[in-house]
Amino acid sequence: MKVENGKGTWILVLAPTLIFLILILVIDSVLGLGEVSNAFKRFANAFLTAYTLTAGALFGAMFFYADSRNRPFAPLFGMLAATAVGAGMIFLFLSQSDLLMEQSTSMQAQFFSNIVHLAVVFLALVAAAGLLAGITMAHITGNPPRRLPWPDEVDVDVEVVVEADSEE
Amino acid sequence: MPMGMALVEPQQFEALLWFWLPLALVPLGFWMLLSRRSVVLRKMGMPTAFFGFIMLMAAQWTVPDSDSSASGHLLLVVIGPILLLAIGSFMAIFGGPVPVGRLPPVARPAGYFSIAMGLAWLAAFHLVQSPLWRGEVNPYWMVWWAVFLLALCLIGTSLAQIVYLFGDDRGRTAANVGLFGVGSGAVLLAMMFNDGAQVSAIQMRSQIWLATADLLGTIAGILMAVMAFAIVINLYERSLAEIEPTAPLSETEKQRVSAIIFDNLGGEE
Numbered sequence: 001m002k003v004e005n006g007k008g009t010w011i012l013v014l015a016p017t018l019i020f021l022i023l024i025l026v027i028d029s030v031l032g033l034g035e036v037s038n039a040f041k042r043f044a045n046a047f048l049t050a051y052t053l054t055a056g057a058l059f060g061a062m063f064f065y066a067d068s069r070n071r072p073f074a075p076l077f078g079m080l081a082a083t084a085v086g087a088g089m090i091f092l093f094l095s096q097s098d099l100l101m102e103q104s105t106s107m108q109a110q111f112f113s114n115i116v117h118l119a120v121v122f123l124a125l126v127a128a129a130g131l132l133a134g135i136t137m138a139h140i141t142g143n144p145p146r147r148l149p150w151p152d153e154v155d156v157d158v159e160v161v162v163e164a165d166s167e168e
Numbered sequence: 169m170p171m172g173m174a175l176v177e178p179q180q181f182e183a184l185l186w187f188w189l190p191l192a193l194v195p196l197g198f199w200m201l202l203s204r205r206s207v208v209l210r211k212m213g214m215p216t217a218f219f220g221f222i223m224l225m226a227a228q229w230t231v232p233d234s235d236s237s238a239s240g241h242l243l244l245v246v247i248g249p250i251l252l253l254a255i256g257s258f259m260a261i262f263g264g265p266v267p268v269g270r271l272p273p274v275a276r277p278a279g280y281f282s283i284a285m286g287l288a289w290l291a292a293f294h295l296v297q298s299p300l301w302r303g304e305v306n307p308y309w310m311v312w313w314a315v316f317l318l319a320l321c322l323i324g325t326s327l328a329q330i331v332y333l334f335g336d337d338r339g340r341t342a343a344n345v346g347l348f349g350v351g352s353g354a355v356l357l358a359m360m361f362n363d364g365a366q367v368s369a370i371q372m373r374s375q376i377w378l379a380t381a382d383l384l385g386t387i388a389g390i391l392m393a394v395m396a397f398a399i400v401i402n403l404y405e406r407s408l409a410e411i412e413p414t415a416p417l418s419e420t421e422k423q424r425v426s427a428i429i430f431d432n433l434g435g436e437e
Contacts, residue, residue, distance in 0.1 A: 009333060016325035016346075020353055024318070025380060031360055034374040043381040050389025058397040060199060065401065067204075074407070078400035082393070112188075116239045117311065119191070121382045123243070124312045127250050128319035132327050134257025135283070135348060139341040141264035142276065 038102050045100055046121065048093070049114040052086030059083050090114075179233055186223065186230035187237060193220030228301070238301045242308040245299040249289040256282030290316075294359065298366040305366045314372070314379035317356045322383075324349020 059079040066076055093100045094107045104110035197217025203209045223230070225247065227240030259279030262271045293299060294313060299306045328346030331338050359372045367375075417425065 012333060013326055013329050016329050017322045020321055020325055020349075021380070024321070024353065024356060024376065027357065028360060028373050028376055031373055032370060033377050034370045036374050036377045039378055039381045042378050043385040046382045046385025047389040047392075050386045051393050052389075054390045054393035055396055057195065058393060061397075062400075064202070064204075072404065075400050075404045078403065079397060082396040082400065086393075112236060115191075116236045116308075117382070118386060120239055120242060120308045120312050121315050121379075121386050123246075124315035125319050125383070125386065127246075127253070128316050129323055131253050131257065131283070132320065132324050132345065132348070134253070134261060136327060136331060136341065136345050138257065138260035138264065138276075138279065139344055140335075140338070141261050141266045143341060 041100050041102055042117075044093070045102070045110075045114045046118060048086060048090045048100075049118045052083060052090060053115070053118065055079065055083040055086055182231050183234040183236065187227045187234055187240065190220045190223030190227070193217065194224070196220075238306050239308050241301045242299065242306055242312055245293070245306070245309065246290070246312065249286040252282050252286030252289065256280065256284075256286060291355075294364040294367065296365055298364065300366075310367060310371070310375045311379065311382065314356075314375040315383055317352050317359075318376065318379050318383060320352035321349050321356060324352060 059076070059082075062076050062079045066072060090111065091107075094110055101107075101110050102113070104113050194217050197213045197215070197220060199213075200209050200216060201213030203213070221243070224240045225244040227234070227237040228244070231237050256279045259271060259275040259282060261279070262269050263273060263276030263279055264270075290313070293309065299309045301307075325346055328342045328349060331345060332342035335341065356376060359369065360376065361369055363369050364372065
């Protein structure tokens with residue numbers, strides 16, 4: 001099946017993921033969840049930490065971009081500001097009593113705990129994505145397509161028909 | 169004690185030196201690998217990241233009092249199965265009929281066997297003996313395991329859909345990848361119903377719920393940062409003045425170009 005790239009296609013791509021996610025969560029909640037009162041805090045901490053650290057890493061990547069553009073300051077400053085917004089929001093929310101505090105006793109401890117937590121989640125994510133990419137590639141390389149993506153080169157005998165010139 | 173040192177507790181300083189510094193060395197090493205300016209810097213990248221990994225795995229002995237060392241313990245525990253999965257994938261890919269770097273045919277089944285062993289090793293951590301840290305199940309192990317299975321299920325089903333929609337005559341590959349994703353979902357469901365060796369079913373259900381929050385938060389955060397990066401570059405590129413068209417070639421330049429073309433065409437004949 002071949003489809004054109006478009007918005008509808010991406011809905012089709014994401015549909016199984018969303019269906020499975022909802023299915024798992026529904027079954028999970030029907031069976032009984034136990035202690036999950038920190039779920040929103042976990043989401044918010046993961047979001048803010050992932051945003052800030054990725055923006056910081058992309059700020060580093062901006063130096064490579066700046067090298068190819070006569071070292072302008074504007075994009076560097078823009079990305080630094082984007083990183084600072086994330087860091088500021090983390091500081092703001094963690095300092096608001098227990099808004100985003102999980103089991104940690106201090107703001108500093110929660111901040112470092114978030115980073116370690118993110119590293120663990122990222123490792124799991126990369127391991128899963130890497131394994132799936134490996135399995136997919138192994139299937140693709142192991143099963144070459146039955147027909148070639150280009151037309152077969154066949155020597156075609158060209159029949160030359162010489163029409164007799166009426167004037168000759 | 170110097171003034172600067174008094175600001176940091178000795179335990180915090182130890183954690184900084186033996187855990188956080190090695191943790192920072194890992195991304196720094198990968199960043200150095202990407203450097204184009206200095207060959208020395210690029211060559212130092214891999215040893216730096218490797219040293220960081222080793223020191224992180226040793227954190228449970230170097231800074232046993234730090235709670236963060238549980239993540240170093242986790243890394244040490246899962247590095248074996250992850251290496252098996254990585255080596256297995258490599259062998260399965262290059263054991264097939266690839267045009268370059270082809271391995272002997274036996275590499276392909278050996279690769280799949282290695283992947284199966286890696287997955288069995290991970291399953292054994294749940295069913296036989298969970299990784300213990302300070303006498304209890306390592307809290308990061310439960311996070312890692314739940315996120316890993318959830319990611320396998322969700323990414324697997326989407327990847328199957330991508331292969332099916334965009335691939336040419338790849339229905340069988342899509343079915344296999346999709347089955348792998350659905351299988352991971354089935355394992356996840358089985359863990360919701362049945363107790364593991366040290367992790368109960370209700371603990372696992374909580375972890376799956378929290379892993380969903382972790383996964384969605386992490387992906388959303390990364391996407392937001394990438395979007396901010398794209399917006400910054402887009403704004404800067406749009407602010408640049410339009411490049412003026414260059415002047416046409418002069419007669420001298422045309423003659424020079426013709427001479428260069430003439431010198432490089434035609435060969436020895």
